[in-house]
Amino acid sequence: MAYFSPFPPICLFHLNFIFQLLGPVFCATVYLKKQYGENEFSIESWGKTNCSLNGIDIAALGIGRPCEEWPDLATIFCDGKILEAVNYWGERMLFMRVSKHFVDRPLLKDAKKVIDEFKTLFDVTEWNKFVVSEMSEAQVDKLAKFVQQNFGMADGALTEHVPEDWVESPQKFKEIKDEKLRKWATELNKMWKELSKKMPKDMDNNGNQRHSLIYLSNPFFVSGGRFREFRYWDSYWMARGLIASGMTKSVKNMCRNFAEMVNRFGFVPAGGRIYYNKRSQPPFLTFLVYDYFAATGDIEFLKEIMPTLEKELNFWQTNRSIQIKVNGKTKTFYQYRADTKLPRPEVFCQDVELVKEIADPMEKAKIWHEIASASESGWDFSSRWIRKNETDTEKPWKLKNLMTTKIVPVDLNALICGNFEKMAHMYLQIGNKVKSREYHAKYQLFLEDFKSLFYKKEHGIWYDFNFESGTPNEAYYGSAAVPLFTRCYDTIDLSAAVRMFDRMGHFDNDKKLISPFGVSTSQINSSQQWDFPNIFPSTQLMLIEGLRKSGTKRMKDKVKELAQNWVSANFKLFNSKNCGAKVWEKITANEGLPGRGGEYNAQINVGTAIGVLLDTFVTYGGELTLGKIDGSNCEQKDFEIEPRKFPNEVSEYRSKQLxxxxxxxxxxxxxxxxxxxxxxxxxxxxxxxxxxxxxxxxxxxxxxxxxxxxxxxxxxxxxxxxxxxxxxxxxxxxxxxxxxxxxxxxxxxxxxxxxxxxxxxxxxxxxxxxxxxxxxxxxxxxxxxxxxxxxxxxxxxxxxxxxxxxxxxxxxxxxxxxxxxxxxxxxxxxxxxxxxxxxxxxxxxxxxxxxxxxxxxxxxxxxxxxxxxxxxxxxxxxxxxxxxxxxxxxxxxxxxxxxxxxxxxxxxxxxxxxxxxxxxxxxxxxxxxxxxxxxxxxxxxxxxxxxxxxxxxxxxxxxxxxxxxxxxxxxxxxxxxxxxxxxxxxxxxxxxxxxxxxxxxxxxxxxxxxxxx
The missing domain is CATH 3.90.70.10 (Cysteine proteinases)
Incomplete structure (x- = not known):
């Protein structure tokens, strides 16, 4: 429920969102119906819900456990009975069924002691014989007390940190000619201080027994909103903004932290929690280092980190490759294919609830694998990954029909292509001509393979490939711009960008895809967040920059128009009475309002939006203007966000405060x-x-x-x-x-x-x-x-x-x-x-x-x-x-x-x-x-x-x-x-x-x- 402050300076109203006076029972039910009512995730009552595994023996399924490096913590935060019990009987321990708030809470004792206490409390001798759904009312009371006594507050785990390279007025902001825009940039720049964090004081790299956090040696940036940890590909978009803010030391810390992840796991996990360690996200580390080097010329750091970049690229080549026959020849491509077939701990209840009508545990596991793989893409979720049910006229895009591992995605392969090209360039910079030639050859070879599978010449655009049907998915998605962004096309073909943009117009018969607010992520309205009408900062930046790189005057003019439209739409929201002073993670192409859909509510002041906006300001600072743009008519009641504190945490907070x-x-x-x-x-x-x-x-x-x-x-x-x-x-x-x-x-x-x-x-x-x-x-x-x-x-x-x-x-x-x-x-x-x-x-x-x-x-x-x-x-x-x-x-x-x-x-x-x-x-x-x-x-x-x-x-x-x-x-x-x-x-x-x-x-x-x- 949303409530509003009457008296900000000069009586300017702004939003505050909250779990309010109706009490936890009614509010949670309303929230869940509002949040999941249009999907198959609906939870109709407050109390127990069907998110029990009902005695499924994970070991018997032959499914590898997540969090293998932390066996004790895994039992609590990744796949164990404690996680299952808290979710199933969550009315006393989870606010509004938000599983993530439990798995982000630190332990007050070492994990082994917490597990032993749980076993003693519930007389558990064998985990597979403890059935969560059969717990008595007295046992549920014990469980609630157990959680209170053993878990701290999720929001208090990290240490606040002001980056040492943060300044109030970055030098590059002088390139922004419009005074109104420059002032807004200064406001956004302040938000970096809110997102910058350090590891908890009680945590080091010598052994983690109390946190679901993955240890990082250097300060880092959380994504914001519900994400109290770094997120891999979010960090790249943040880095673009950090460079615009002159914060290259912070970007170097980001590179070092990700290098630690690669050297430890072989890849960068999707996020900075142990429950993410079986899935990655789009491989942007090489792009991150490339942009850092371009901004600083730090050749010594480049020499130091190049072996790590190779190691990450090898992970994708070894673990995410797939062989596809094209024109009679077998070629190697890449796809998102997570190494887990279990419910995602951060959305445990939704994942279990989704497959409750499926009896066969192995069939459940297949769907969970598709879900985790879609999550690895960063596009969680989109009609890109869903097999449309043509007989269901009301909800044809259900997550039960996910087929992520049957899709060869154009964006991932364009990123791998870009990795090859940037590796060749950076090896040349450090004087390693042998390696440079090696990667340049890989780039040239893959360029041809890429074109043969994804590019449809008569349409002038790149499509995902469905190897189940053996055909391209001929629908527009923002991923089509990634080859332009990564230069995975014949760069002497100056009309490539023009042809793609013209094809976008073909998909835009109703003039909703390319709107006055930006370009929608897709043309399909599936109710998933990575579809129409949402515009995400990342896809917007890749489209704008990809078109700009084409070098044609028409595209350069179009880029200015697209950048101006998107910046203006975001400023209208920032400056609105009801949704103002906030940067939203996504906006809508049809109304220019905060985005909707997906498995969680709208997030505000997230680093991706801040980073892309600042990068856009500096890149086009001499051409953008806010002029007389006023606030939009944002209806705040439609855009709830999750509260900051929750009953389980507040109960402990109350005791400590009293x-x-x-x-x-x-x-x-x-x-x-x-x-x-x-x-x-x-x-x-x-x-x-x-x-x-x-x-x-x-x-x-x-x-x-x-x-x-x-x-x-x-x-x-x-x-x-x-x-x-x-x-x-x-x-x-x-x-x-x-x-x-x-x-x-x-x-x-x-x-x-x-x-x-x-x-x-x-x-x-x-x-x-x-x-x-x-x-x-x-x-x-x-x-x-x-x-x-x-x-x-x-x-x-x-x-x-x-x-x-x-x-x-x-x-x-x-x-x-x-x-x-x-x-x-x-x-x-x-x-x-x-x-x-x-x-x-x-x-x-x-x-x-x-x-x-x-x-x-x-x-x-x-x-x-x-x-x-x-x-x-x-x-x-x-x-x-x-x-x-x-x-x-x-x-x-x-x-x-x-x-x-x-x-x-x-x-x-x-x-x-x-x-x-x-x-x-x-x-x-x-x-x-x-x-x-x-x-x-x-x-x-x-x-x-x-x-x-x-x-x-x-x-x-x-x-x-x-x-x-x-x-x-x-x-x-x-x-x-x-x-x-x-x-x-x-x-x-x-x-x-x-x-x-x-x-x-x-x-x-x-x-x-x-x-x-």
Missing amino acids: AAAQKKVDTINKSQKYWKAVIYEPFALLTDAELKKLDGVFPPIYGPQNQQLKTLETLNIETQYSNDNDLPRQFDARKKWPDCADIISTITDQGLCGCCWAVASASTLTDRICIARLKKGQKTSHYGGSYISAQFTCEFTPGSDGCKGGWPSMAWKFFHKETVSGTNYEMYDGCRPWTIDPIFAGTFFERLPILTMEYLFVGPEASWKTKRPNCKKECRIGWHQTVENEMVDTPTVIGHECWIGWHFGNEQKMMREIMVNGSITASYAVYDDFQITMAADINQIYVRSPNSRKEENGHSVKIIGWGEEKRGNEMVKYWLIVNSRGKGWGMNGLFKMRRGVNEVDIEGDVCFGTPAI
Whole structure:
């Protein structure tokens, strides 16, 4: 479910996606139906699902095990009963059936100990006799506890890393002439810091017993999104962007890491996890080294790595070759053919579910082999690999009919061809003419073979070859551009690119393949992600660069057009209100929106898209422009992504956070006598960064930073008390004005939003309007129109940065001009009610959003299902009048006063003002002890505890009275304060703070005003 933030800078909305308040059971079912409903992967209920192997003996099938190098880890992460059990009974251990989140979790103990504990727990003597589907309810409870006690958090396994060669303004960006485009490039360049990682601190190359990660000696880049590891061919597209960013050291690290993989396994695994070690991906290592050398001229490194490049190429020649007769002659070609016939661990449930109706284990294994082989291609999945069922008019492209190993793919063979050509060139660069001639001969020979099988002269295009039928697959796929990209054609034939592009037009009768947003990956709409209408960065780059290499003017002009269209489409999404500030892994050719289809949801800020965009910017920087391009009309609810944290991880997170909070509470209670700290769980579960979102008063507005009195407008304050001695010891505005008591007592909850300054100011003015009406003998009203809208104040106060912060003084100045009505989240009434969900939302799992997103919305008009909040000056749907009439009817202020920066001397003036006119707004410095809470005891008085840490921003509250209480021999004066953190905080949302000593600067930043009644 998708929810949206109302108050980014200048009120620009953006997306946050989340597993939300409906609870894990319903949400997971909805998610799965949404994600897999159009495929055969549908899972109709939340609970156990049919992803048990039902006692299949893997050894008896004669199928080689994956992860052979890590036998203990394999039992957990690759093919064992633990993996099977967690997936089968996943409602307690897997969020939304996402198998990958389990196999990416680190172990808290060595693998052998975890396995022994599992065997003891379930009395397992022989693995093949332990049938997962027959586990009792009590055993499932034990399994859930076992997972909690033995597995860490997937997202916390890797170490953050800022690349040493990252700079904010890369030199090559100067080649980008368009200022708007250059600014966007700078934004994308920052994302490299988010994707750069290092191995966990507890992991080295001397033996891995706790991680599914494959050890890498050097820093590396994860692909992003659900991929918390390097991905082989993704890395090449990232490297193109890294070179554009001037980060050649990072690219060299990438080359070294892949060389380690080749020297260890003989090839580069598909990704940096042990469960990928039986499949590779398109062989781009030679291209990666070639591009690095072209950018740096690092001849010594080239000499060092050439033997490794040969070793990888030998792997493909030995393990992925196939003999095909062409024109009566047997020739060697290459295909994707993974070395595993088992379910992929990262999508275990889907793979097992897919073949549940097939009884023969060997037939299941055949389909799993086809799936893994398609995954090795990087095109997982596409109609390229599927035998179409002509009798099924609704879903003719089912994965059960995969035939990957019957296809000889044009792109893989073009890459092998390119490997030969680049090896010849690089050997020549290091002075090895013998090797150079050897590879040049291989290139020339394979060039002819390649043409004979894949190129259809009368069509002017390359097709995949189906050796089962003995015919080419005469449909357009983005793979047809790879021969142009790798120069696997007669380069003196300058019209080759023109003929291919013209043939693309033949396939594009409905004008959807070549669109204003780019060129679709295929012409077939199969519901798989590597088909129409999706456009992937990799295929787009290979097509554009392949056409550019042709050298013809027509193609050069067409390349500029294609590059401009694709860049513009991505910028529109990046700049859109609903899908903005994100780079999507794929976009659609028919709408220019985030891509759809496939076995997982849309991924954002992935390295492939970032890399290809930056490479395109620099390559065509003098010719591209963003001009007046605005954001697209992206409907965010259609493009969910997976949440960051999940129930199994959050449960452990909760325990750790509460334990840490308890230590903090104990320290505070030992250090002072004025109040008793207790754990307020919603706050205890927040990270420091999330807690900071609650404090939205920008400095310098309190404390010693500003000693100058800044009076914006001085009032003639009514003073019926001639001196300070006339002021009572105790005062409560609710008691003096009982007809306004319920309004004064209203406890708001600002949610995870730093608009405390707007909430406190609007609440204070609401109180004062009620009191002013009483003074004039008018009747008070308690309907929605009587409340000043905090949300409108937060949205439209000049200088407001929305939920990131603002100034109460500016809010009171704004009240001179404009106010509209609007209640808190509970009433949801008035013109512009508060739409941000409270911090405290019920049970623990209902509070999961606190851990995963910035803002949540409630109320019928704020819901993602109907109308989203926006920055237009208009009332909510259903309100009885327009916003223009609201501004006339809702009282403004005729004068206000703010004291900013005084340390002392304001106490009595504040007291007199409260007694005469009602509540006042006060702001103060926040210290980390305040983020716990006080016991729900009226005798608690907040005093900053020793050694507490000051936070960056301050907090605004409403003061409604004062008093004093004895603490031992000391009489302690206090302010009575209404907070904006919900009724669960402090004394039902209220608290007391020491008075008269400018405690945490509360007497140095005060605002109030006179309503125009």
